Amino acid sequence: MKAAGEGSGLHGRNGRRLVIGLPYFWLALFFLVPFAIVLKVSFSEAMLGNPPFAPLLQTDADGMTALHLNIDNFLLMFDDSLYYGALLNSLQVAAIATVLCLLLGFPMAYGIARAAPRWRLPLLMLIILPFWTSFLIRVYAWIGILKPNGLLNEWLMGIGLIDQPLAILHTPVAVYIGIVYSYLPFMILPLYATLVRLDLTLLEAAADLGARPFTSFLRVTLPLAKPGIIAGCLLVFVPATGEFVIPDLLGGPNALMIGKVLWTEFFNNADWPVASAMAVLLLVLLVGPVVWLQRSQWDDADSDGERS
Amino acid sequence: MGRRSYWVIAAMIIGYVFLYGPILSLVIYSFNESRLVTVWGGFSTKWYGELLHNEQILSAAWLSVRIAALNASVAVVLGTLAGFALARFRRFRGRGLFTTLITGPLVMPDVIIGLSLLLLFVAMEQAIGWPAGRGMLTITIAHITFSMAYVAVVVQSRVAQLDPSLEEAAMDLGAKPVGVFFAVTLPIIAPALVAGWLLAFTLSLDDLVIASFASGPGATTLPMVVYASVRLGVSPQINALATLIVGVVGFAVLVAGILLARQERLAARSSD
Amino acid sequence: MAPKTPPWQDPDAIPLVRIDGVTRHFGDVYAVDDVSLDIYPGELFSLLGPSGCGKSTLLRLLAGFERPDAGRLFIDGVDVTDIPPYARPVNMMFQSYALFPHMSVEQNIAFGLKQDRMARAAIRDRVGEMLTLLKIEQLARRKPDQLSGGQRQRVALARSLAKHPKLLLLDEPLGALDRKLREHTQFELVNLQEQIGTTFVMVTHDQEEAMTMSSRMAVMEAGRIQQIGTPTSVYEYPANRYCAEFIGAANLIEARVIEHADGMVTLKPADWDGELVMAQETPLVAGTQVTVALRPEKVRIGTPPDGAGGRVRGRIEDIAYLGDISIYHVRVPDGPRIQVTQTNLVPRAEQPLTWGDEIDLWWTHRGGVVLLS
Numbered sequence: 005m006k007a008a009g010e011g012s013g014l015h016g017r018n019g020r021r022l023v024i025g026l027p028y029f030w031l032a033l034f035f036l037v038p039f040a041i042v043l044k045v046s047f048s049e050a051m052l053g054n055p056p057f058a059p060l061l062q063t064d065a066d067g068m069t070a071l072h073l074n075i076d077n078f079l080l081m082f083d084d085s086l087y088y089g090a091l092l093n094s095l096q097v098a099a100i101a102t103v104l105c106l107l108l109g110f111p112m113a114y115g116i117a118r119a120a121p122r123w124r125l126p127l128l129m130l131i132i133l134p135f136w137t138s139f140l141i142r143v144y145a146w147i148g149i150l151k152p153n154g155l156l157n158e159w160l161m162g163i164g165l166i167d168q169p170l171a172i173l174h175t176p177v178a179v180y181i182g183i184v185y186s187y188l189p190f191m192i193l194p195l196y197a198t199l200v201r202l203d204l205t206l207l208e209a210a211a212d213l214g215a216r217p218f219t220s221f222l223r224v225t226l227p228l229a230k231p232g233i234i235a236g237c238l239l240v241f242v243p244a245t246g247e248f249v250i251p252d253l254l255g256g257p258n259a260l261m262i263g264k265v266l267w268t269e270f271f272n273n274a275d276w277p278v279a280s281a282m283a284v285l286l287l288v289l290l291v292g293p294v295v296w297l298q299r300s301q302w303d304d305a306d307s308d309g310e311r312s
Numbered sequence: 313m314g315r316r317s318y319w320v321i322a323a324m325i326i327g328y329v330f331l332y333g334p335i336l337s338l339v340i341y342s343f344n345e346s347r348l349v350t351v352w353g354g355f356s357t358k359w360y361g362e363l364l365h366n367e368q369i370l371s372a373a374w375l376s377v378r379i380a381a382l383n384a385s386v387a388v389v390l391g392t393l394a395g396f397a398l399a400r401f402r403r404f405r406g407r408g409l410f411t412t413l414i415t416g417p418l419v420m421p422d423v424i425i426g427l428s429l430l431l432l433f434v435a436m437e438q439a440i441g442w443p444a445g446r447g448m449l450t451i452t453i454a455h456i457t458f459s460m461a462y463v464a465v466v467v468q469s470r471v472a473q474l475d476p477s478l479e480e481a482a483m484d485l486g487a488k489p490v491g492v493f494f495a496v497t498l499p500i501i502a503p504a505l506v507a508g509w510l511l512a513f514t515l516s517l518d519d520l521v522i523a524s525f526a527s528g529p530g531a532t533t534l535p536m537v538v539y540a541s542v543r544l545g546v547s548p549q550i551n552a553l554a555t556l557i558v559g560v561v562g563f564a565v566l567v568a569g570i571l572l573a574r575q576e577r578l579a580a581r582s583s584d
Numbered sequence: 585m586a587p588k589t590p591p592w593q594d595p596d597a598i599p600l601v602r603i604d605g606v607t608r609h610f611g612d613v614y615a616v617d618d619v620s621l622d623i624y625p626g627e628l629f630s631l632l633g634p635s636g637c638g639k640s641t642l643l644r645l646l647a648g649f650e651r652p653d654a655g656r657l658f659i660d661g662v663d664v665t666d667i668p669p670y671a672r673p674v675n676m677m678f679q680s681y682a683l684f685p686h687m688s689v690e691q692n693i694a695f696g697l698k699q700d701r702m703a704r705a706a707i708r709d710r711v712g713e714m715l716t717l718l719k720i721e722q723l724a725r726r727k728p729d730q731l732s733g734g735q736r737q738r739v740a741l742a743r744s745l746a747k748h749p750k751l752l753l754l755d756e757p758l759g760a761l762d763r764k765l766r767e768h769t770q771f772e773l774v775n776l777q778e779q780i781g782t783t784f785v786m787v788t789h790d791q792e793e794a795m796t797m798s799s800r801m802a803v804m805e806a807g808r809i810q811q812i813g814t815p816t817s818v819y820e821y822p823a824n825r826y827c828a829e830f831i832g833a834a835n836l837i838e839a840r841v842i843e844h845a846d847g848m849v850t851l852k853p854a855d856w857d858g859e860l861v862m863a864q865e866t867p868l869v870a871g872t873q874v875t876v877a878l879r880p881e882k883v884r885i886g887t888p889p890d891g892a893g894g895r896v897r898g899r900i901e902d903i904a905y906l907g908d909i910s911i912y913h914v915r916v917p918d919g920p921r922i923q924v925t926q927t928n929l930v931p932r933a934e935q936p937l938t939w940g941d942e943i944d945l946w947w948t949h950r951g952g953v954v955l956l957s
Contacts, residue, residue, distance in 0.1 A: 027394035038428030111323030145334035246421020485696030
């Protein structure tokens with residue numbers, strides 16, 4: 005066996021093939037192929053049966069096989085305000101929640117990155133820790149806090165700030181709280197990763213050259229933290245757009261988000277083609293950001309490995 | 313490190329209270345005698361007793377744990393291979409698609425992953441008769457698909473930090489490629505594999521949406537039971553369940569933290 | 585120095601390592617470009633050059649981590665070009681030391697022996713031998729992260745010597761040590777090599793290190809070998825401008841050959857009137873343009889005696905005081921600036937020379953050397 009192959013020179017050709025091939029095969033079969041099927045189903049007609057949609061290739065009575073492409077599902081998306089409204093609403097909610105996450109997450113990440121080194125790990129662990137407990141249960145906790153006779157209202161009335169319970173649960177505010185709460189760690193971690201690498205002498209240099217703290221923050225810290233900001237925002241925005249649990253449990257019946265509509269379409273109305281069409285639409289919408297994220301995530305990894 | 317603005321400290325306090333307040337409220341009210349979550353009716357552990365006799369929750373929890381463990385074990389193998397490939401093989405045909413396939417599950421909304429996998433399972437059953445019906449197997453496959461991506465990221469970053477000359481040294485000293493992997497690479501990246509396993513386990517235990525799509529009539533996971541119960545309103549039993557989960561996780565983190573701190577102390581002492 | 589003929593001058597000597605026309609390129613970059621080289625048993629051979637010159641790639645080719653795109657490699661007469669690194673009778677000490685962090689010092693040293701399925705007792709003996717050889721017995725149970733830089737270096741050396749390789753490759757073996765420790769370790773390494781007799785091939789970018797330690801060295805640039813020779817011959821008779829300037833400092837003087845007779849060449853410098861007369865074995869044709877390399881320490885200040893090989897007058901532009909020596913930069917009118925080093929025999933304040941002084945410089949017939957390429 006010739007072990008000294010190209011590249012790392014460490015692994016035989018067959019070993020290399022196995023290392024790449026196995027996960028590649030799995031992801032292709034269970035991640036890539038399913039999208040092709042979703043695309044196919046989105047073009048088919050709903051019908052009663054199992055599965056509840058008509059095949060694209062149908063053989064007519066006279067033995068002719070014909071391709072039936074049905075774009076009604078997509079037309080419906082743009083016709084019915086239920087769908088495009090939900091789509092636009094999702095994007096808006098996700099965008100606002102992302103900004104809120106950034107506003108809270110940045111100073112926290114900054115504070116952790118600037119804390120004494122021995123405090124950094126514990127502080128960071130405290131950010132990650134809630135993530136290890138059940139997401140569903142953490143969202144559920146907010147029901148008890150936000151509902152009309154919940155903890156927040158009891159407390160606010162108790163200290164005399166309000167005398168009528170605030171209606172927070174089942175409003176967009178509750179959805180924002182839920183998303184910020186659930187996705188905050190995803191914002192803080194990439195921000196922390198870039199901020200902790202930031203060379204403090206750069207800030208000293210800026211101060212030395214006459215920049216006030218706020219100016220050096222704006223002109224030095226912020227631009228250098230940009231990769232972390234981009235990664236953090238995408239890690240919040242993309243999944244939040246398709247979020248189901250949070251709007252379902254905390255949102256009102258009017259604040260429809262695309263994930264919830266898709267769920268309802270699928271489970272309650274058993275309309276698989278329409279649900280698929282929504283998935284395709286959502287996917288197309290999110291492909292751009294995902295590709296962007298992938299670039300920013302793996303480019304670092306790619307550029308530092310080359311041997312000089 | 314030097315001056316820290318007050319608003320940074322304020323944001324950190326608000327942030328941590330925000331993160332832990334809700335969890336704390338769950339824990340406190342799990343010991344509430346009263347069924348009403350907001351009215352304190354005295355200390356009681358009766359909800360824990362009810363929880364432990366709730367057959368539905370217990371069997372769902374057992375199913376979830378089995379799925380999570382199986383998922384984590386397979387995901388660690390596949391994710392390690394993928395992470396290793398990403399970190400070590402700079403150029404191969406289809407690397408672009410490969411990285412996309414790894415990144416995709418990290419951010420793709422759950423509803424899309426769930427729906428697409430369900431459609432795949434249905435199509436496969438029609439075409440080749442496998443998997444017959446949906447249940448534990450299909451949920452596990454679905455979970456492996458997205459958790460292996462997380463494992464891959466964890467392993468990739470660890471392998472990327474690994475000095476390549478360690479493996480070269482092992483080979484230089486006479487170890488064949490497979491031997492190098494098991495004698496040197498694997499022991500060094502083992503902590504990342506443990507972290508990846510735990511991550512995959514948690515992700516699986518936590519998932520409602522994808523499991524709902526991939527599941528069949530026979531298989532109800534813990535999140536599915538919790539979701540059904542929570543939709544009906546606040547339930548003290550769920551508080552008790554949450555407290556148990558927080559307790560287990562907290563304990564595990566405490567142990568891990570102590571071990572880590574001891575290791576660091578050892579390292580610090582010896583480097584003097 | 586051994587009294588007998590060194591092997592590289594002995595036509596019957598059999599080289600331990602033969603590198604034969606080896607090329608390795610990464611895309612368009614030729615890291616190693618048609619290199620041929622023989623290394624003899626017992627040598628401490630240095631590959632010297634700036635970073636990116638291909639010296640590390642050449643070492644990795646010998647270890648087997650890289651495969652040549654062209655050419656063959658022989659070790660002890662065996663063609664190892666297609667033999668993977670784990671089957672070569674060669675071990676390497678890495679620049680980063682590459683100690684396995686999860687193994688103790690003992691386990692690190694035993695690693696290679698275990699790969700050979702050596703008996704348990706034999707492994708224990710060999711590990712003990714290595715620990716004693718490098719005086720690290722008391723570190724046996726430590727983990728690498730509990731060692732200082734110098735201790736790690738010893739462990740790495742012990743590990744790479746444990747299998748008694750025919751050839752030890754060292755990649756910047758002293759690169760990670762601080763200056764004081766490095767000087768001390770240079771001598772230790774040479775003594776160790778003489779004691780065990782293993783052939784060493786060492787990569788370094790530090791010319792002093794190569795000069796002090798090597799039996800011979802190869803100066804590399806851009807994937808090619810510029811010169812191979814003993815430290816003395818490379819320093820005293822650099823093959824070309826690159827070697828003259830890379831090893832030590834050199835004044836380069838452009839000149840034209842007037843005549844060559846009886847082992848002496850007479851040259852006309854381009855920038856001043858007068859003649860240079862230098863010892864020169866290889867014949868030179870009259871009229872040829874050549875470059876003369878003149879080492880700063882071979883230039884003297886003062887009235888030239890009769891029969892000096894060369895002389896020139898100039899003005900002191902700059903004096904760099906380095907403690908033990910001073911470097912004078914002397915400008916020849918309308919000509920080059922010549923560097924001269926002088927040992928500081930008296931304190932600085934008592935030295936008569938200062939900026940702007942007009943002084944005479946001279947050197948002997950053997951002071952300069954004609955660069956032939």
